[in-house]
Each structure stands twice: as C-alpha cells, then as structure tokens.
Amino acid sequence: MGVVTPQRKGVVPDALADRLRAAVAAQSEAVVELHAAIAAALLAGGSVREVERISGVPRNTVERWGRRGGWPSAEQKAQWAEEKRRRDELAEKLDAARRQLDEQGEQ
CATH class of the missing domain: 1.20.5 (Single alpha-helices involved in coiled-coils or other helix-helix interfaces)
Incomplete structure (x- = not known):
C-alpha cells in the first residue's frame, strides 16, 4: 500500500481498518491452528519437550493445550x-x- 495521507485524530482510513480486521481474523485462525497442531503432535506420540522445542511454546502451555485437544x-x-x-x-x-x-x- 502506498503512502496514506494522515487523517484527523481518531479516524482510521477504511483501507487500513479493513487491513486491521483481516490481520485480527488471521491471528485468531493461526492461534486455533497452533492449538490443534500442538494437540496433534502430542497425540501422534511427540514428547512435550520436543513440541516445546519445535514450537517455542512453553511446556506448561503445551500440556494445557494438549489436554484441551484430547491428549493423552x-x-x-x-x-x-x-x-x-x-x-x-x-x-x-x-x-x-x-x-x-x-x-x-x-x-
């Protein structure tokens, strides 16, 4: 996107508002996918430590999300x-x- 002319304070241009909404939606979808991927990795036999190492998600969080996903x-x-x-x-x-x-x- 090119240069956007500054707007008066408090107003986000429509194009940027759409971009923000799309980014928020993509982030939500990515979080759902991350939870599912972690649970799937654990259910496939991956260790909590290995999933932590690959994903960068802390061990306690890996365990919590895994349990929510049906693991063990x-x-x-x-x-x-x-x-x-x-x-x-x-x-x-x-x-x-x-x-x-x-x-x-x-x-």
Whole structure:
C-alpha cells in the first residue's frame, strides 16, 4: 500500500481498518491452528519437550493445550500405565537381587 495521507485524530482510513480486521481474523485462525497442531503432535506420540522445542511454546502451555485437544488418548494412558508397571516390576526384581547379594555378603 502506498503512502496514506494522515487523517484527523481518531479516524482510521477504511483501507487500513479493513487491513486491521483481516490481520485480527488471521491471528485468531493461526492461534486455533497452533492449538490443534500442538494437540496433534502430542497425540501422534511427540514428547512435550520436543513440541516445546519445535514450537517455542512453553511446556506448561503445551500440556494445557494438549489436554484441551484430547491428549493423552486412552491408548497413550494405557501404554504409559503398562510401562510404569514394567519399570516397577524391574525395580522390585533389582531390589530383591540387592537384598540377596547383601545377605550373601553377610555370611
């Protein structure tokens, strides 16, 4: 757009008012898309840290927007619970092995 003749105070020329309205609408659409993209990345298995790194959006915000978008899915929750169960089982086996070694050392 070329040079615009200054208007009296308080009046925005119609062309610039239209430009402002279009920019506000585009910004709103971009925010909606950003929320959706973050949720989709998390639902696809991306980590919160990786999504934070790529998007530049703070971790807490990534988590909040992800939850609003349906993350974690029921499948992800089940997978995480299974991984936790396996880790707990392994930790218990390691503790039992340590106790056994300690008992053998005392003999």
